[in-house]
Amino acid sequence: xxxxxxxxxxxxxxxxxxxxxxxxxxxxxxxxxxxxxxxxxxxxxxxxxxxxxxxxxxxxxxxxxxxxxxxxxxxxxxxxxxxxxxxxxxxxxxxxxxxxxxxxxxxxxxxxxxxxxxxxxxxxxxxxxxxxxxxxxxxxxxxxxxxxxxxxxxxxxxxxxxxxxxxxxxxxxxxxxxxxxxxxxxxxxxxxxxxxxxxxxxxxxxxxxxxxxxxxxxxxxxxxxxxxxxxxxxxxxxxxxxxxxxxxxxxxxxxxxxxxxxxxxxxxxxxxxxxxxxxxxxxxxxxxxxxxxxxxxxxxxxxxxxxxxxxxxxxxxxxxxxxxxxxxxxxxxxxxxxx
Amino acid sequence: xxxxxxxxxxxxxxxxxxxxxxxxxxxxxxxxxxxxxxxxxxxxxxxxxxxxxxxxxxxxxxxxxxxxxxxxxxxxxxxxxxxxxxxxxxxxxxxxxxxxxxxxxxxxxxxxxxxxxxxxxxxxxxxxxxxxxxxxxxxxxxxxxxxxxxxxxxxxxxxxxxxxxxxxxxxxxxxxxxxxxxxxxxxxxxxxxxxxxxxxxxxxxxxxxxxxxxxxxxxxxxxxxxxxxxxxxxxxxxxxxxxxxxxxxxxxxxxxxxxxxxxxxxxxxxxxxxxxxxxxxxxxxxxxx
Numbered sequence: 040x041x042x043x044x045x046x047x048x049x050x051x052x053x054x055x056x057x058x059x060x061x062x063x064x065x066x067x068x069x070x071x072x073x074x075x076x077x078x079x080x081x082x083x084x085x086x087x088x089x090x091x092x093x094x095x096x097x098x099x100x101x102x103x104x105x106x107x108x109x110x111x112x113x114x115x116x117x118x119x120x121x122x123x124x125x126x127x128x129x130x131x132x133x134x135x136x137x138x139x140x141x142x143x144x145x146x147x148x149x150x151x152x153x154x155x156x157x158x159x160x161x162x163x164x165x166x167x168x169x170x171x172x173x174x175x176x177x178x179x180x181x182x183x184x185x186x187x188x189x190x191x192x193x194x195x196x197x198x199x200x201x202x203x204x205x206x207x208x209x210x211x212x213x214x215x216x217x218x219x220x221x222x223x224x225x226x227x228x229x230x231x232x233x234x235x236x237x238x239x240x241x242x243x244x245x246x247x248x249x250x251x252x253x254x255x256x257x258x259x260x261x262x263x264x265x266x267x268x269x270x271x272x273x274x275x276x277x278x279x280x281x282x283x284x285x286x287x288x289x290x291x292x293x294x295x296x297x298x299x300x301x302x303x304x305x306x307x308x309x310x311x312x313x314x315x316x317x318x319x320x321x322x323x324x325x326x327x328x329x330x331x332x333x334x335x336x337x338x339x340x341x342x343x344x345x346x347x348x349x350x351x352x353x354x355x356x357x358x359x360x361x362x363x364x365x366x367x368x369x370x371x372x373x374x375x376x377x378x
Numbered sequence: 379x380x381x382x383x384x385x386x387x388x389x390x391x392x393x394x395x396x397x398x399x400x401x402x403x404x405x406x407x408x409x410x411x412x413x414x415x416x417x418x419x420x421x422x423x424x425x426x427x428x429x430x431x432x433x434x435x436x437x438x439x440x441x442x443x444x445x446x447x448x449x450x451x452x453x454x455x456x457x458x459x460x461x462x463x464x465x466x467x468x469x470x471x472x473x474x475x476x477x478x479x480x481x482x483x484x485x486x487x488x489x490x491x492x493x494x495x496x497x498x499x500x501x502x503x504x505x506x507x508x509x510x511x512x513x514x515x516x517x518x519x520x521x522x523x524x525x526x527x528x529x530x531x532x533x534x535x536x537x538x539x540x541x542x543x544x545x546x547x548x549x550x551x552x553x554x555x556x557x558x559x560x561x562x563x564x565x566x567x568x569x570x571x572x573x574x575x576x577x578x579x580x581x582x583x584x585x586x587x588x589x590x591x592x593x594x595x596x597x598x599x600x601x602x603x604x605x606x607x608x609x610x611x612x613x614x615x616x617x618x619x620x621x622x623x624x625x626x627x628x629x630x631x632x633x634x635x636x637x638x639x640x641x642x643x644x645x646x647x648x649x650x651x652x653x654x655x656x657x658x659x660x661x662x663x664x665x666x667x
Contacts, residue, residue: 144655154414159603159651286482286484329483336475
């Protein structure tokens with residue numbers, strides 16, 4: 040294992056370096072808006088993949104935890120008049136609690152029923168927001184969320200420089216944290232439960248405990264992401280719980296690929312860019328977008344990251360074996376989601 | 379409190395009829411393929427618009443318009459199975475893939491409806507606006523018609539599934555796919571027919587939907603979610619359960635809207651669903667053969 044440490048450290052340094060450099064590459068306000076949007080979606084998709092991809096749980100509720108985190112941020116800053124950092128911490132805490140609560144009805148369920156009940160959870164959130172207008176602003180939402188300030192400096196000044204750094208650093212840290220989680224015994228147990236629950240349990244893995252922890256962690260991440268979304272776009276409204284966001288997040292994850300930690304990040308960036316191009320098409324854009332998503336699901340199983348890793352494996356095989364394709368490239372890793 | 383009983387029951391009859399027509403198809407798909415079709419609500423909306431075009435724009439009499447729309451939608455349902463579901467369902471992670479793909483399909487349908495019919499509200503004129511009185515409450519004859527259609531069609535479907543050869547092949551694939559294949563049943567054909575039947579039933583549900591409320595491109599998600607609730611409530615794989623569940627959910631929705639308030643009714647329905655799933659994950663109505 041020790042021989043991987045340097046390459047891992049180099050990769051992590053690379054993530055952070057990209058986060059530092061981003062604001063100098065993207066200077067125009069429109070491209071900065073696009074990059075911030077992509078980074079927020081990258082946070083959403085990468086944290087979602089912890090339960091969906093690595094946990095193999097049909098968790099559709101992540102979008103709901105994201106939305107609730109966003110509302111927690113808006114309520115803390117607007118109604119309670121809290122400063123940015125405590126509000127952000129509050130949103131993370133709320134996300135974690137909601138993540139834990141969401142898992143409770145999932146305990147007794149398997150497979151497809153989880154998809155149903157977690158989807159229903161998002162809908163309950165949507166209707167609760169509408170039913171509690173005093174707290175949530177109802178269908179009008181909560182506009183006018185103040186820009187995030189850290190140590191007296193607004194992240195929105197200098198053309199959103201602070202947001203770019205903060206979001207870039209958040210994505211880098213999230214990738215590192217997810218990598219550490221997946222390399223830990225906890226991460227291994229999560230994957231074991233996905234691939235062969237009977238075997239994992241017979242080896243002493245507690246399904247409920249491990250998956251509960253995964254929901255709490257991913258809920259906290261979703262809460263953070265929602266809070267950043269609301270702090271950046273300065274409004275919380277019911278579209279946070281919409282059908283559209285669930286579809287968008289899922290297409291990012293599956294376009295990027297669920298097998299690699301960075302896969303959903305790639306998916307998020309690509310889809311944000313594509314969506315931006317599509318806005319010129321007006322009413323056609325959702326049609327083209329959805330058709331593209333379906334085409335990717337059918338024709339590119341494993342998504343971009345699987346194609347990339349396969350390509351890299353082939354290249355490596357060419358370099359080391361002078362032309363002989365390596366065996367790993369011929370058998371792309373596929374795992375059985377339901378045993 | 380009791381003075382609201384008649385309007386609530388009438389409303390239950392209408393909602394339950396609509397929900398049973400919508401959910402019967404989902405139950406059929408679930409029992410054979412073990413997936414949920416997230417585009418089912420979109421099918422209802424497209425069916426409704428087709429009926430509107432054929433009756434209001436083309437000027438056909440409503441029954442003929444419904445018949446033509448139903449046939450067209452059955453074709454569209456089969457197309458969805460062929461193009462979107464079939465390539466994905468056989469994968470190891472097929473269940474999840476089909477759900478994500480049909481979710482995307484729902485988005486595609488919404489955009490397409492917006493392009494074809496525009497964002498304005500559309501409403502289908504009912505066959506009759508005549509009413510009759512029950513305890514001083516005016517009840518539309520169309521409500522009775524909706525009830526007859528729902529019970530007739532879903533009941534008819536139950537007969538077909540239990541008595542005909544096609545029904546037997548559906549049940550065979552649902553119970554043991556490999557064994558069914560050994561007996562010469564082609565699962566592909568069963569899936570195709572199930573999707574077609576499901577879309578056709580949704581179109582009749584769309585008639586009830588489009589005559590009682592207005593159609594907009596984005597309206598598919600509401601009925602879809604109610605169909606999920608009905609499906610779970612009644613036991614996912616039983617048509618009888620679907621029928622009972624549909625009227626039960628219709629009653630809960632109608633009574634909570636009437637006595638507690640319109641905005642709380644979806645919350646009540648969904649909370650009930652969570653409770654049902656916790657207590658009886660197999661559904662409230664015991665599963666038949």
